[in-house]
Amino acid sequence: MAIPKEKLLQAYRMMKTIREFEERVNAEIMNGQIAGFTHLYTGQEANAVGVCEHLTDADTIISTHRGHGHCIAKGADVIGMMKELFGSSAGLCKGKGGSMHVADVDKGILGANGIVAGGPPISVGSALAAKIRGDNHVAVSFSGDGSVNQGTCFEAMNMAVVLNVPAIFVIENNYYSEHTSINYAVGCDDLKARTEAFGFPVFVADGSDFFAVYEAAGKAIEHARAGNGPAGVFAEQGRYHGHFVGDPQSYRGEGELDELREKYDPLKNFRAKMAETGEVSGEELDAVDAEVLALIDQAVEEAKAAPRPTAEEVTQDVYINYA
Amino acid sequence: MAIPKEKLLQAYRMMKTIREFEERVNAEIMNGQIAGFTHLYTGQEANAVGVCEHLTDADTIISTHRGHGHCIAKGADVIGMMKELFGSSAGLCKGKGGSMHVADVDKGILGANGIVAGGPPISVGSALAAKIRGDNHVAVSFSGDGSVNQGTCFEAMNMAVVLNVPAIFVIENNYYSEHTSINYAVGCDDLKARTEAFGFPVFVADGSDFFAVYEAAGKAIEHARAGNGPAGVFAEQGRYHGHFVGDPQSYRGEGELDELREKYDPLKNFRAKMAETGEVSGEELDAVDAEVLALIDQAVEEAKAAPRPTAEEVTQDVYINYA
Amino acid sequence: MPEKTMRDAINEALHQAMTEDDSVFVIGEDVAGCQGAEGETGSVGGVFGVTGGIYNKWPDRCIDTPISESAIVGAAAGAALVGMRPVAEIMFADFIGVCMDQIINQMGKFRYMFGGKSKCPAVIRFASGGGFSAAGQHSQAMYQVMTSFPGLKVVIPSNAYDAKGLMLTAIQDDDPVLFFEPKVLYQETAEVPDEMYTIPFGEANFVREGDDVTVVAFGQMVPKAAAAIDALADEGISCDLIDPRTSSPLDTGAILESVEATGRLVVVDEAPPRCGLTADIAGLAADKAFKSLKGPIKQVCAPHSPTPFAPELEAAYIPDAGKITAAIKETLA
């Protein structure tokens, strides 16, 4: 599957945007500029981008508590997102949602989600809408290795098969749910097999390799788009930060994080691959880096200057109309 | 596995008791004597008895909306049950629970349950108690072919594996959940495999054959009792009545019920087997039949004469103490 | 006007809405029935018969599901987020227990959490309340609990006429709506026009008008309250009987106006007493109509117990006309 150069650059730009967004958010939390609970996606960029590069605005995704990466990859306005995290009324969600509820339904982003496995049932609904309408849109839900143990996730998988809808279940195994290892929380030895036992194919990818995820996601999405029912993607890749900002990460093995950053960095790996194939030059990627850094700088600057919400806004946006 | 004669007679007595209890309940509902929603177990007797014959009072079961059979097999007082169904204050649950909530915790019966898949998580708790205490008791939950699609059921299965507790999941496939076939509601082709994918062995049995169920359940229970974690039993056998009393059963194929009653009657099959092996004579079984009929007659008679609850009782038994 | 049962009135509303609008679909357990079986698919139409005939006309918009309530509500919520108008059936309101997150934390909060930039026009239907000797897990009203959650609208029809009009409003409404059908009223009839009509949310119905006491009642309590009030006419006591029809939004104006006129209030509901609608409305009046009050505000509801099974116990559990009469007299005493 040869990927056009423009798409390669775009994929890299997206991954880099996620990386810099997250690193900057981390810094601004430390600075006391961002309130609430925030979960960073750094290290897992290839999953979000490898999947979303196959999607249009009419396809939907639904994300998790660790949602920034998915939203950026699906085309959310990065400046609006930063403003949202800062709690501005000019934020993507007017400062009402924050990190755990970033959303842009017009872009097919049905939201980050603060409830573990809250998303898959909703994604099945979006897929069902596509089936009823007879268009060929697909609906992607992201779940973590911990999330797959929640009943709603299983229900959604079985229901998607029963209704034969184009739902794609992306399972991101970053080895931990909070402070607990997948080795403990998933009882069986083979999560991929447990997922497939529900009755749909699951495509596995190295989650530190954009190209691997892109290929696996491509197969899954093609399967679903063609009317063959749901499919899964199973990608493994660690996260670089704690579960949430502030997590002491007592669960990590010695050298684990160093190894992750060293050998399993989606951005480094992408650059290495490009150096190998020569499809995109280092200078071109450097230029993207510079653009992204400028964008994130601008986002933070704008977010700091953005208007703050006022008390009257508290009761707005609950309903469309309410007598 | 040679079964002592006494146990054979006991198993037959239990199955016959369930059969006659259910048939009589059906008649009394038609007579307008029993209120509420009632789901009959007729036809599936071998499952309940094949499993429960391995259990002691210290082992627990938790049942479903279709709970009479399991409760009888686990040793519930049949007369108390009949009184309960009639809504008497002398009933097993003082007329407060009725058909869907028959229970006797002292006998290890944690109740029928009106919520589909309400039972498995509770059963895991009972199994966990056994593990913490270090005794060798086991906890059995019964689920239907429809119940296995509820999230709580999946959660319980995974949790039982993770905690390595002696929980036994008995799945009774009677082909339908209400008016919907398992072919539709379970998305995958192989429910046994989907269950095993959670990480425990599942033993399959013909649910119309007491000996088959007894053997499969024996293996599952042995596995769990020995500290090897959860196990499953998967038994297929149709029910003879509708989903609930009054169901027109429009979902049945032509001749389906006749075939079930003809070829897959656990009681007939038991008798045939005994005729073959000669372990128990027809006369001995006839004697059991007579005893059982007398018992059920007595139960109905007593239930009709039993005291009715009064209004003060409504607010009793909510709490043990409440200031 | 033709007489129809509440069941048929709701069914008619569904048929008419689906005829008019392609984006309406129904989803739930056995809403068609016989899927995968040899019997005729569609021959069930819901265990209470409310979705009868839909599969036969619109097989693609009558979605049978496994027993997976969270997935059902989620499917409705997700489809609504992308522009459909699903009407999901959750067989018994008690089953909210297994799908509450999707209702309160997902469907009901999208719009707010997303900064007002989404809509979720889903309707979830529930058979609600007691009266069938169905015991603790199949008899709860549950609408009082759902009223607590901002972002949801809560409808409780008390008769076939209202049920049809409120259902048509619910389907057209752009916010998520929970529609609680008192199952004991399914067979009750009223005059119901054949044509489509809507009844606005947040507008109470004055079932009776009177001067002495304001009675507010919900769902299956409305006919019981009406019976109590009619019997009291002989004793020279006349009451306003207000059926709010929707508990969220609530027609506070109508209630307060009536209480200001009568000075006395009795609130009736079948749910248990704690943090329920009877307290909710009593609290409203004790603040906003305080100056007008001439007697204690009485609440008539079930006791603080689960619903019992035995018919005698259930009859003692669910408020009846006698208890309503007694409360009216108490507030007058």
Add this chain to the structure above:
Amino acid sequence: MPEKTMRDAINEALHQAMTEDDSVFVIGEDVAGCQGAEGETGSVGGVFGVTGGIYNKWPDRCIDTPISESAIVGAAAGAALVGMRPVAEIMFADFIGVCMDQIINQMGKFRYMFGGKSKCPAVIRFASGGGFSAAGQHSQAMYQVMTSFPGLKVVIPSNAYDAKGLMLTAIQDDDPVLFFEPKVLYQETAEVPDEMYTIPFGEANFVREGDDVTVVAFGQMVPKAAAAIDALADEGISCDLIDPRTSSPLDTGAILESVEATGRLVVVDEAPPRCGLTADIAGLAADKAFKSLKGPIKQVCAPHSPTPFAPELEAAYIPDAGKITAAIKETLA
């Protein structure tokens, strides 16, 4: 007496109960922590640190679980039915959405449905309420909703001292208990004895005593109400401040006695207004203390909206001392 945080006070109660009684165990997500990982098992002790140190002493009675709240509550309920005394942790009260059936239809109804022939001495702990900019799905009080369900006891400590005593009572209690810990108070300190002590359920605490107005407040609203009342002393207004500590059972006697003395009532809670505890208590007084009432009963609570994220919005959302002061003055006006 030593000063301890609410977190440490609850932790101490757990340690002492587990020392005394082998049948007590804790269960929940990361209550130990690092299971299956290379780090030291037990080094987490719950995401809020409330179960710290337990795994190290009693590894067999500190049960880490997958993210499966229904299975967690079910496991607690099932173990309790067969004689154990589990203390389960559900991380955020909002997650009741994914396990409500096990709480309300199972654990809370066993005893009644089984005709009084069982007991289920399980405690479920929840971190509850707002104050952390945690937005719509991580900030709900939820205890008002649970109060609606018969069969459950509902505890809401407002300080470290009460938290310890109420937790020890909860563990010894033979009925299922839901224990809501206002998470914004975890770091707040009070004098807490080292020894074991219990505080009976259904006995309110008089935090302040006064003559003019009765103020009833729950959880994190108690210190805010106290601050408001203390400031009003300068203006010559004195109030009873009642902290019921348990909403089910509720100490109706203490509330009614106080209202009978003051004639005025303000009820304060952080949950939204509909069908909540403020209405519940207002309704109680409007019936049972009607004759004594001298002014409208005021409810101070969050608006009918989900909890917003931005700190400014959340500050405007959760009732503060200013709003409590205003309500006290209004009922006196």
